[in-house]
Amino acid sequence: MSLIIVDDDAVYSKTLSIYLKEKIPEILDTYLFTSPNIAEKFIEKNKSIISVIIVDYRMPEISGVDFIQKIQNSEDSYQILLLTGMIDQSLTLSIRRLKLFDILEKSEDFSKIVENIKRAYVFSTHIKKRKEKYNQLNLRYLTKKEDSHSFIDSIVGESQSIIKLKKDIKKIAQSSAPCLITGESGTGKELVAGAIFEESSRNKNKYTVINCAAIPPDLIESELFGYKKGSFTGANSDKIGILKSTDFGTIFLDEITEIPLAIQSKLLRFLQEGTIQIIGKNAEEKLDLRVISATNKDINMEIYHNNFREDLYYRLNVVHLNIPPLRERKDDIKILFEYFINFFSVLENKHNIKLDNEIYKFLMDYPWPGNVRELKNISHRLVLFSEDNKISHSELPLEILNYKIFDTNQNNFKESNNLLSKIEYEKKIILDALILTGGNKEKVAQIMGISRASVYRKIKDYNIYH
Ligand SMILES: Nc1ncnc2c1ncn2[C@@H]1O[C@H](COP(=O)(O)OP(=O)(O)OP(=O)(O)O)[C@@H](O)[C@H]1O
Ligand SMILES: [Mg+2]
Incomplete structure (x- = not known):
């Protein structure tokens, strides 16, 4: 199955794809696109073989959000992840229109990013299998x-x-x-x-x-x-x-x-x-x-x-x-959530799932732009990825976890120390690439698609001692 990365920053996508190939052997092919236009055509033609699509938020031709709106389709089993340098309020507002699996923050450790992509991959495979099963039977009968x-x-x-x-x-x-x-x-x-x-x-x-x-x-x-x-x-x-x-x-x-x-x-x-x-x-x-x-x-x-x-x-x-909309009948959120968790735990053969009470605070504050469908999909994912029959609030998607922070105190967020500036971020990529290649600058240059001289210059500029 294939993975697609759409990012104008070829350096980042190349580095990421190398990590991914190493960590997720099930991914057969990775296609990198710097042009959203070409990516869109490719996705349209190759829907059936795509499992995961990673899209950068800031691209010169079109924003990641608008691009995702073009390619998202509830009929397809591929999962979409939005990649972003930082999550700000305008992003939180605009992603309400999207059907995302998750948001990836570039500032996070590659290992964490890879972990999330792996989950999207597993989920996509699962949906695909379930769809095939559904298609063989009468759909209406099954829905009932x-x-x-x-x-x-x-x-x-x-x-x-x-x-x-x-x-x-x-x-x-x-x-x-x-x-x-x-x-x-x-x-x-x-x-x-x-x-x-x-x-x-x-x-x-x-x-x-x-x-x-x-x-x-x-x-x-x-x-x-x-x-x-x-x-x-x-x-x-x-x-x-x-x-x-x-x-x-x-x-x-x-x-x-x-x-x-x-x-x-x-x-x-x-x-x-x-x-x-x-x-x-x-x-x-x-x-x-x-x-x-x-x-x-x-x-x-x-x-x-x-x-x-x-x-x-x-x-x-x-x-x-x-x-x-669901946000106007908040009384239903808890009931629906528990109903879906129960429903999917039977479906997935995971019984007696325990929910952490913190979860409800987040669910109640979130505006549910995708309404019951969104709540249902999220419940399915939580059940599917639950371990030891427990679901903790930290497993909720980022847009829900972050929503509360944005809403209650914006300044709080700006001071949050998990944001990296662009420089810190580039520094981190180089560092990651150096670690990945065991310090081989020739290879780093290849991975990043820049000259060896630039690698040396950046190491010097960023005070990286390796
Ligand atoms: N009150 C509810 N109780 C249980 N399941 C619900 C409820 N409301 C919606 N759902 C489930 O949520 C999903 C979305 O519902 P549905 O397809 O009817 O939405 P819709 O209003 O037609 O959306 P769209 O405008 O996008 O077509 C379905 O799987 C449906 O079974
Ligand atoms: Mg409908």
Whole structure:
């Protein structure tokens, strides 16, 4: 399996890769990129063989954070680590948008950095294996089974908003009115949609989930509405659209704002008249469908920017459910955390895991930008890497551990002595390289990609006695 390092500082990535090769023999290939652009193309083409991607925070072309946003994808099993000279508040704020395995501080010992990368590697392999297993089975069936008996029972939480949400789901399920579910990413919209379906009288009929963002825009129309043979070049046979194949059932249109405007009007017509027009057919067909839709975007903003039809919004939003973010229902954090720890300890065969009480302070203070999904993933990792059936707060990811420090006292952090200046940092790399090569300056020069003279000069400048 392969490892990728994207860093404009070729010296650092080379040194790191040498350490990694030595310490993690399972890594077959390491690819180093100084250009994020080329790295992105490479990652796109080689997804299946990549286990770990390490990205530098400060790069001239694009920031590490923006780069990670481009390459992160919940479907892929590779794990991403952000490499940074220092963690400051702007970094802590911007990483909330990311799906990171961890943050690596360049000032840390290489041995610690290597240890973290190894964990990311182990985790990626684990996810990959589990995915392969999932793919062989019916995914929906598994989701249900995995999260206990039914969708509604698997909605965990005792906050007022969750209690109300469950009541609302039961009420909404009684009718066939279109329902729009809103809420930040990871709050449980898909889970709620499944629960509405399961509680409804249509639950013996089909339930189809479509992620509108996952279908290329020019295919959405034929996927949804279907077409008649010969209606356009390439239409070699009739295609039954998803709407028709779900007749009498429930359709869940996830990420609804991603439907192109041209198709929005066709969908509007269906919601108004209950009829669809199959491409290439003149006659309309009547369908009996319950439509549930969801978005994590601010739909009013999409309407304002003319990306979403207001009339369609009103049709979809006959019933509205909003799931509040986790930080607004803090009562649920502890319950969810314990539920997931328990769930994953059964899954991973690690029983009677003991949690250190300190953990909750950190969990309560953290704003959970990725909501329940983030909490779930973190719980899985904690269980997986727990030793002697214990989980201590120090095993929490850095962004959670550091959050409290930033939030309570910024100055405190600046004085923190685990930060190194750029000079100290470069000095450390040279020192590390010298140790690695047993003081062989020729080799250090090779590793660092600089001339031997520069090595001598730096040793002198930095007062390194070796
Ligand atoms: N209240 C909850 N109890 C138990 N599990 C939950 C709860 N809320 C969410 N989850 C779990 O968290 C994960 C994310 O939930 P889900 O996929 O429904 O989020 P979402 O709102 O659709 O996110 P996105 O907008 O990113 O698609 C799922 O694995 C889901 O089972
Ligand atoms: Mg979703």
